[in-house]
Amino acid sequence: MPNVKQAAANTVDTLFPDLKREPNTKAFDRADWGTFKDSLRAPIHRWFTYPAGFSYKAVEEAFRLYNIAPDRTVYDPFAGTGTTNLVAKQYGVHSFGVEAHPFVQFVGQTKLFWEFDxxxxxxxxxxxxxxxxxxxxxxxxxxxxxxxxxxxxxxxxxxxxxxxxxxxxxxxxxxxxxxxxxxxxxxxxxxxxxxxxxxxxxxxxxxxxxxxxxxxxxxxxxxxxxxxxxxxxxxxxxxxxxxxYIPGARTIFIAGDSREYQSCIRSGSVDLAFTSPPYLNNYDYADRTRLETYFWGEAKTWADITERVRNRLMMSATTQINRSDYREASLLNQDFCQTVPQTAAELKPKVAELSERRLNKGGKKSYDIMVAGYFNDMLRVLRETYRVLKSGSAFVLILGDSAPYGVYIPTDEYLCETGKAVGFARYEIETLRTRGGKWKNNPQRHDVALKECILTLYKD
Ligand SMILES: C[S@@+](CC[C@H](N)C(=O)[O-])C[C@H]1O[C@@H](n2cnc3c(N)ncnc32)[C@H](O)[C@@H]1O
Structure with missing residues (x-):
């Protein structure tokens, strides 16, 4: 009888025979990890095309790197359509996922139910x-x-x-x-x-x-x-x-908000947190599923979607913002300024610059509020994720940086510094690919070179 680790290894090879076991070989096309490309062809992952989704191969690789064997526990605070949890379930690994968009959560939940006769x-x-x-x-x-x-x-x-x-x-x-x-x-x-x-x-x-x-x-x-x-x-x-697959994994896929305390996840119980958070790039997740939610009668108007979806998500798009709810002088909140003072000091002039630049732009987009709100929210997510991790474990994030109205925001560095401020001992940033090239001939867009990275935060 093979032991569980051996069984897990066999499963990787049986399910995905084209993968080599050493990382960084050609078979791992890491440049595509932040995209849904690989998942489009993979069983179950392909049941819904979610452009915000990422590659299941990135999760598998993280499982290898961090020795995530059956009976371990992983957590994805932005679980989307369940990519992390699906891979976990295949390998007999317990998992938690939290997703705030009700329709996307429904998709993930449904993909994770395999117990049919x-x-x-x-x-x-x-x-x-x-x-x-x-x-x-x-x-x-x-x-x-x-x-x-x-x-x-x-x-x-x-x-x-x-x-x-x-x-x-x-x-x-x-x-x-x-x-x-x-x-x-x-x-x-x-x-x-x-x-x-x-x-x-x-x-x-x-x-x-x-x-x-x-x-x-x-x-x-x-x-x-x-x-x-x-x-x-x-x-x-x-x-x-x-x-x-290796049966026996418990999967808890929560319709909830990862900024908040998750009462069903015990402190210090998670062996690996793996996610791709919203990027700071004004992508409106609520709008992306408008056809689906309208078709099923779950919303009929933009206002319905705002109330039932948009308002539940962490800040990452200007369509979530009602400008009159904010005061320009205090966009970065007290919690952020006190917890990460150095990063707050770097961010404040950028936010102020965005408040200025919007006045001369046709769309007058509230990027200033979006950027500040993003970091206010991510601080809470990092803090809660730190709480649930075991000591000696890691929080891995696939993430892009951004440059709204041409103001460069090193999201990767700022989030890592925020992670350190909530207790993570150290971090690493690895570039996966450069991006944004498709806009280069568009005069409305900035020409700042952007990239997609893997951030790893370590808890001692
Ligand atoms: C980049 S996507 C992650 C996609 C996922 N990795 C997948 O493969 O499907 C980010 C997700 O975060 C969700 N989200 C935004 N705010 C959230 C919050 N406060 N709590 C939990 N999920 C949230 C969005 O709805 C979106 O599905």
Whole structure:
């Protein structure tokens, strides 16, 4: 009988035979660790394309480096769609994840439920698809008033007929009784929303009005058939992953706020914290899932999304800011200024510079408030993460720096210094890649060279 460490090693090789075991070989394309590229092709990870997600390979590599064997515990304070927790579950490692965006948390939670009886799951998929076909065949599809059922943004993405069919799928899934299967089917249909759309649906930044090229248009696709293929693929992913995983891990995936005290995680109980926090780059996570939340009726307007999603997230986008709630003189709060005085002294003139620069910019974006709020919030996350870590363990973060309105903010250094101020003994910063090149011909953008790094904070 192999010991658990040996079993874990075997699992890595069985699941990912293309990976070499030594770090820094070509097989580990570290430049892509901060992106979702690798995860797009990996079983279960691929159930939802989350552009903010990162590579599962980075988690595997961290597990090797820090000897994370079965029965150890890891924590991801910005768990997103569950990449860290999925890898942990595969290797029999206990894990906690905290994610504040309710829809993204739903995705992660659903990807982490593997305990289906697989033949029954297949049977449930077949009966759902059969039922949907029966209802679509007997419905007067053109008579379904999709304009009254969905916000305009959703209507712009599909032909009336396609949206009516999607609506039938939605209603049939909503009516399902068994919670795990309902979530599974809901995620399956969610995954089709962008691929089945007739317009380029890759916003937040591009409004859904540009039709896809002829070749890419899915005008005539059979939605129910697509749904069946997706659910079959998900079923098969579960089978493949379950054949090779080490059972026994406890996974606790919390819908919560990692700035706050997590009562279910004991102090000094975690062997490794691994995450990719929001970058200081004005990415609006709430807007990214607008199509999905509108489609499922979880929000109908920008204001709904602000109340139900945007306001729950830590500060990282100007769309979260109502300027009249802030005073320019005290954007960095007292807690930050007292805990990290040196970094606060470096940040203050940059924040003031941003308060000035915005006045001469068309968008007048509140980057000053965003930058200060980001560090106020990250201080709390670092403090709470420090609390839950065992001594002798590490907090690893994949993170980019930024330069709003051309004012360079060395996010990596400032966060590491903040980490030291809350108790971490030392840190290392390793560059993964330079980034931002795609904007270089855009006169609206700055030309400051940016990078993506791995930060490692060590707790003695
Ligand atoms: C860079 S993404 C992490 C993605 C994740 N690594 C994955 O592979 O899916 C950062 C995540 O932090 C979440 N977030 C923002 N504020 C948060 C908070 N206060 N507590 C917990 N999660 C938060 C965002 O919703 C987003 O999903």
């Amino acid at each position: 697989l033949p029954s799951l297949l049977h449930a998929i077949d009966s759902l698809i059969e039922d949907i076909y029966r209802v679509t065949e007997t419905s007067d599809i053109p008579a379904i008033a999709v304009e009254d059922l969905f916000p305009e943004l959703v209507c712009k993405c599909y032909s009336r007929e396609k949206l009516a069919r999607l609506y039938i799928c939605r209603e049939m899934i909503d009516a399902l009784q068994s919670a795990p299967f309902k979530d599974f089917a809901k995620l399956g249909l969610t995954n089709l929303l962008r691929t089945a759309s007739d317009v380029a649906a890759g916003w937040p930044y591009v409004a859904p009005q540009k039709p896809k090229s002829e070749a890419k248009t899915n005008g005539s696709v059979d939605i129910v058939k697509m749904l069946r293929s997706q659910l079959y693929l998900m079923h098969n992913d579960l089978r493949v992953v379950r054949e090779a």
